[in-house]
Amino acid sequence: MSPRALERLRARTSPVQSWYLDLLLLDTYYSGHKYHHTASATLFYALREGLAMVAEEGLENRWERHRRNHQAFVAGIEAMGLTMRVRNPSDRLWTLNTPCVPEGVDDAQVRKFLLEKRGIEIAGGFGRSRAKSSASA
Numbered sequence: 001m002s003p004r005a006l007e008r009l010r011a012r013t014s015p016v017q018s019w020y021l022d023l024l025l026l027d028t029y030y031s032g033h034k035y036h037h038t039a040s041a042t043l044f045y046a047l048r049e050g051l052a053m054v055a056e057e058g059l060e061n062r063w064e065r066h067r068r069n070h071q072a073f074v075a076g077i078e079a080m081g082l083t084m085r086v087r088n089p090s091d092r093l094w095t096l097n098t099p100c101v102p103e104g105v106d107d108a109q110v111r112k113f114l115l116e117k118r119g120i121e122i123a124g125g126f127g128r129s130r131a132k133s134s135a136s137a
Contacts, residue, residue, distance in 0.1 A: 063094075070094035098125075 001009075001023065009024050016022045020043070028034040054062055070092070074084060077099045085098040101107040107124065114120040124130060 066094040070097060073097050 006023075006027060009027070012024075016024060019025075019037070020039070025037070057065075074089070074092075074097070077084060077097075082102065083100045084092065085100050086092045101110075111122045111124060114122060
């Protein structure tokens, strides 16, 4: 990572949430050879398999599939009268879709229903995007 990125990481005031990609922890190894952890072998197998799947499909084909699916999803959301959190289409990530929850809708209850009845799990968001409803999902 760049020196600027490392400086930003060192200035963090909240703890890192991911043990597997704690860059500050990894930096202690690279800068001072302090042992940090042994990565799980299954993670390496999963990474290898994931990269093999990308190679088999072809990177350009994969990006195109994600773009197509994203556009179809957004078209469906907009057809229902909903909006996307990221208003400018060119600023959206094709692999992360964030529709806005309409006023008066308890998103936790919707997410609970989808998980229990349809097997669809939807995250409630993080930080400012975190759900503000009283029900738990």
